[in-house]
Amino acid sequence: MTELTKLTLAEALAGLDAKRFSAVELTEAFLAAIATANPHLNAFVLETPDKARAMAAAADARRARSEALPLDGAPLGIKDLFCTEGVRTTACSKILGDxxxxxxSTVTAHLWRDGAVMLGKLNMDEFAMGSSNESSAFGPVVNPWRRHASNASLVPGGSSGGSASAVAADLCLAATASDTGGSIRQPAAFVGAVGIKPTYGRCSRYGMVAFASSLDQAGPIAKTVEDAAIMLASMAGHDPKDSTSLNLPLPDWRAATKASVKGxxxxxxxxxxxxxxAAEIDALWAQGVEWLKDAGCTIVEVSLPHTRYALPAYYIVAPAEASSNLARYxxxxxxxxxxxxxxxxxxxxxxxAGFGPEVQRRILxxxxxxxxGYYDAxxxxxxxVRRKILGDFEAAFAQVDALLTPTCPNPAFGFGEKSGDPVEMYLNDIFTVTANLxxxxAMSVPAALDGQGLPLGLQVIGRALDEATCFAVGSALERAAGFTARPTRWW
Amino acid sequence: MARQVCCADRAWLLADERQTRPHESQMSIDLDTVRKAARLARIAIPEERLPALQGELNGILAWIEQLQEVDISGVAPLASTVAMQLPMREDLVADGFQAAAVVRNAPKAEDDFFIVPKVVE
Incomplete structure (x- = not known):
């Protein structure tokens, strides 16, 4: 049964359709994997095995009646940021208690509408404020990856560290995540997974614990680009309960993963x-350029002159919105x-007593x-400055269809390596935060291992509403990179 | 106050920024300002923690200070990237009569009411 957990979401859905295994069997395999791994990885903060079994049995019953839904019987992990009816939701903060x-939440309601199975709630940085998952009230998440010949534990990135670790360790087929400054893409890159933050407004924020409302956006972390497309198709969609939710049709993103990028x-x-x-990151970026040239793309150098001001602007806008949002506690x-x-x-x-040190810092x-007296300054x-950053992108997208960048300036790091200095931790989001502003x-695709054996990601940023091009280019990179490395199991 | 240089592979992110920070000392905040922010935020900060917090906040504010270099004359602020009007709906009751669900998670509740500390003497 353990092999079932290694399937991609697309493979698992095909296997369920072909009746090679049942949703209950698939779910039991994941529950067993979680029971073994979670004491070591701390990816799940709450397991919901009874709920999972009941949802899986219902999925099997639908399939037996030939009424299978798009995600019927697919076991998923849910970031603890998404409210789940009757299931404890804390954003990994003591202040939410039990x-x-x-x-x-609308995003999870969409997944259950489509037949998915909930395995449990996933660890995260408290209120999604962090880049290493070290600020969780439930303790840090451990990255399933380790450096060559080393037993040292590494962070999975953040804030969706539980989602990333669970997907990489085969503890769920895919996971929900959220991204305010890079919290889907950076952890995805740190564990060799795919993560996409869609256009702001694609996914409803209803029932998502709010951090910075003008930046927060849900998206999936998954094993492949195609799996991410399947997940996003369910998660996204208009919702009258979120006034910023976009009332627009959803393109066929799964089809987009098969589209040519020629031209x-x-x-x-x-x-x-x-x-x-880091030279390896620069080299991987150059390699990504070559892969896309080989796939028939034209490469154009563009300028985004205000890039260096994105993080400082973010660290005003996000804490300002957070201090207002978190006033409710x-x-x-x-x-x-x-x-x-x-x-x-x-x-x-x-x-x-309820807020941890990083959350207190940002509220202050x-x-x-x-x-x-300080509002204008x-x-x-x-x-x-945020508008100038948007203007940079608009000018660039007048010339090009998508942008290619590294996802992060570094691979996964060790516990405590960046906790001493808030600003150094913030700099991890240097390449991701612009897309939020x-x-x-924007999507992160795993592309290579570094010299120490750790995954590195490339990022594709698209025009507003053009996730389809991100999926097409992401797939082209995925095919060219042939990234099949998996963490060596030590847990 | 100057920030410590971080590890080598990210030193470039900070190197020229440190040279172009003319305002940092002027904009640094004192202990009273930290106290005031904590009061505004309704977070009790023990007196002995204030100096360390002041250092952390000044580190962040000094780094943010580089925004002063950007020419923003005539630029309208951007609050949301969703270019649309807020949707209107009929003024109808869509939900309600769920008092039990509303107070279910309350630290203290009685008969569908929240029990809160005395506000008026």
Whole structure:
């Protein structure tokens, strides 16, 4: 049965359709894999085996009646950011305590509508604030990958570290994730998986624990580009309950993964190349250019002159929005309450005990940049810089169909290596955060192993609403790279 | 306050930035400002933690300071990348009468009411 867990989502759905195995058998295989691996990887913060078995049995019954749904019987992991009705949802923060939502997020509702099976809730950085999954109230996630000849544990990236680790370790067929500054793509790159953040508005934010509302966007982490397309097709779609949800038809993204890229113009943003960048990452980027040339693409150098200002702008906009969004955690209506001598002290003690250090830092930065006298100097200016960044992309996309960049400036790193200095941790998102600020679709595809045996990813950024080109170019890179490496099982 | 140089492969991200930060000392925040932000954010910060937090916040703010270099004259702020009007809907009750579900997760509740600390003396 263990081999079942190695299937891709597409292979598993085909196997279920051909009745080579049942959804219950497939689900049992994953539950067994989780039971063995999770004490070592800490990818799941809550396992829901009873729910999984019931959902799988229902899927088998539908299939027996020839009424199979698009994802019927596919066991998935759900990032703990998505509210799941009757199943504890905490965003891996102490302040949500044992919060058990009486409602379902739209993204997960879409997955259950299509027959998917929930295996459990996946670990993440607290409130999705982090790039290493070290800020979770449930403890860090461990990356299934290790450096050659080393037993040292590495981070899986963040904030969707549980999603990435679970997919890479074959603990689910695919997982939901979310991306505010790179939280789908960076962990996907760190574990050799595929991750896509769609255009802002493609996936409803209803029932997603809010971090920075103008940047947050859901998407999948999966084993292949095709699997990511299958997942996104279910997750996305208009939702009247989110006023920023796009009411537009969803293209056939799975078909897009088979589309030719011949004749596409691919932009190489020169600002993403800088002296001192790890040589292996530069070399992989050059290799990606060659792969796309061989596939018939034309390569064009483009300029995104405001790239270097993206992260500083992000670290005003995101904390400002977070400080407003997280004001709701006041200890009155749900979650943790620490009693003080009066109401204000109760608020202050509750929030001091409930929020971890990184979340507190970002709330304080947000409160400061929004406070009287500083709003124009910080928040307004950051929003103006944000428009300049969007303008850079618009100019580039007048010349090219998609952009190719590295996903991250480095491979997975060790625990504690970047926790001493907040800004150094933030710099991990240098290549991913621009797509959030501009609302663009962007995908990370695993492309190679570095000299130490760790996965590296390439990023494809598309025009707004043009996930299809990301899927086509991502597939072309996937085919050319032939990336089949898997972590050596040590757990 | 100057930031420490990080590991070598990312030094380029910081190298020229450190040279172009004329305002950092002017814009750094003092302990009282940290206290004020904590008060605004309703987070109790123990007095002994304030200096370390001040250092961290100033590190972040000094790095953010490079935005002052950008010429933003005449640029409209961008709050959302979704170019659309907020949708309108009929003014009809779509949901409601779910008091039990609303208070289900409350730290303290009684008869569909939240129990909260006394607000008015």
């Amino acid at each position: 919060f058990t939502p009486p409602y379902e 596409l113009k691919i932009g190489i943003p020169k600002e993403y190349r800088a002296p001192g960048m 006041d200890g009155m209506r749900y979650g943790l309450r620490v009693a003080g001598k009066d109401l204000t002290e109760t608020y202050e003690q509750t929030r001091a 930065i947000g409160a400061y940049v929004l406070s009287a 910080y928040y307004l200016r950051a929003q103006q 501009a609302g663009l679709p």
